[in-house]
Amino acid sequence: MTVTLLYIEDDHEIGSVVSADLSERGYSVRWLRSGEGATEEASPCQLAILDVMLPGLDGFTVGQRLKRAYPKLPILMLSARTSIDDKLQGLEFADDYLTKPFHPDELAARIEVLLRRKGASVQDSLTLKHLIVYEGDNRVINAQTQEEVMLTGKQFQIFSYLLRHLGQIMTKEQIYEAVWGEAYLEGDKTLMVHIRYLREKLELDPGNPEIIETVRGIGYRVRA
Numbered sequence: 001m002t003v004t005l006l007y008i009e010d011d012h013e014i015g016s017v018v019s020a021d022l023s024e025r026g027y028s029v030r031w032l033r034s035g036e037g038a039t040e041e042a043s044p045c046q047l048a049i050l051d052v053m054l055p056g057l058d059g060f061t062v063g064q065r066l067k068r069a070y071p072k073l074p075i076l077m078l079s080a081r082t083s084i085d086d087k088l089q090g091l092e093f094a095d096d097y098l099t100k101p102f103h104p105d106e107l108a109a110r111i112e113v114l115l116r117r118k119g120a121s122v123q124d125s126l127t128l129k130h131l132i133v134y135e136g137d138n139r140v141i142n143a144q145t146q147e148e149v150m151l152t153g154k155q156f157q158i159f160s161y162l163l164r165h166l167g168q169i170m171t172k173e174q175i176y177e178a179v180w181g182e183a184y185l186e187g188d189k190t191l192m193v194h195i196r197y198l199r200e201k202l203e204l205d206p207g208n209p210e211i212i213e214t215v216r217g218i219g220y221r222v223r224a
Contacts, residue, residue, distance in 0.1 A: 003115060004028040006042045008035060008050040008062065009078070014100075018049075021104045022111075035062035039069050040153030043138055047114055049107075052079035052090070060089060065181065067093040069157045070138060071164070074114040078102070126163065128211055128222065130204060133163065140202070154179065155198045158191070162212065162222040171219040195220060 005022060009015040010033045019031045030041050035050075035057040042048055048066055052059035063075050077090040080100040090097045095117075096110050126133040131149070132141040138156060140149040151159065157179045162170060176184035176191050184191075195214075199206040213221050 002026070002028045003047070004030065004045045005111070006030050006032070006038065006045040006048040006050075006066075008032045008038060008048070008054065008059070010034060010051065010054050018104070018107070022108070025108055027111075035059070035065075038062050039065055039157070042066055042070060042073060043151065043153040043156050045073070045138070046118065047074045047076065047111060049076045049078060049111070052077060052081060052086070063090070064093050068178070068181075069153075070160070072118070073138070074118050076107075076110060076114060078107075131202060131211065133159075149201050151198070151201060154194055155201070158194055158198060159202070159212075159222075162220060166222055169215045169218055169221045173219075175219060 003026075005027050007015070007019060007022070007029050009018065009031065012033075015031055015033070019029045022029050030045065032038060032041060034055050038048075038050075048063075050059045050063055050066075054062065059077060059079070063077065066073060066075060074096075075094040077094045077097045078100060079086060079090070079097070081087075087097050095114055098107060098110060127143070130142060130144050132143050133139075134141070140151060140156075140159070141147070142149055158175060161175055161178050172191055173184040176182075176188070180190075195212060196206075199209050199212055202211055203209045211222060213223060215221060
């Protein structure tokens, strides 16, 4: 299986060189010029590489959001900043921190180390009815068809959040604030719509869901 990397770098020259080098090494690279849409783009990725200095949201903020959405996704920070404070700030959520300038071979070596470390920890799977969930690898397989269930970034974040609280009833407010990172407004149907689409992909009978249960007046839960 081809390993997919999320690469976030706004410098066109650096990004072109790094993206081309990683592609030549056999990786599939999703290159973004800013953190906009990073959480959605990260859904099928096995590792994220991001620069600290980005337009709009800085790399620290983007990295923290990625880690919150995908706790097992390895994150490698790239930065020209060399101060110990910057490194410590990055390593609060990132798995490695590489300062610029760097040699492509060193970047590749660090990626390989992080992927090996991840591979040793994500082999376990969770079986729910007809689904096999590899949360650390951001994959859901339908055991009946042996096909991968393709979820959007937001759908996987919602499902992943419920899985991290398996068997627990989570309120709409808790889920919304964890996934969207902002306060839930009473009456907002955004989460409900996402749950409906999620059920259409996950449930054998979306009209009678057995995986994502609605707890009327409170929220949702995934039964163990």
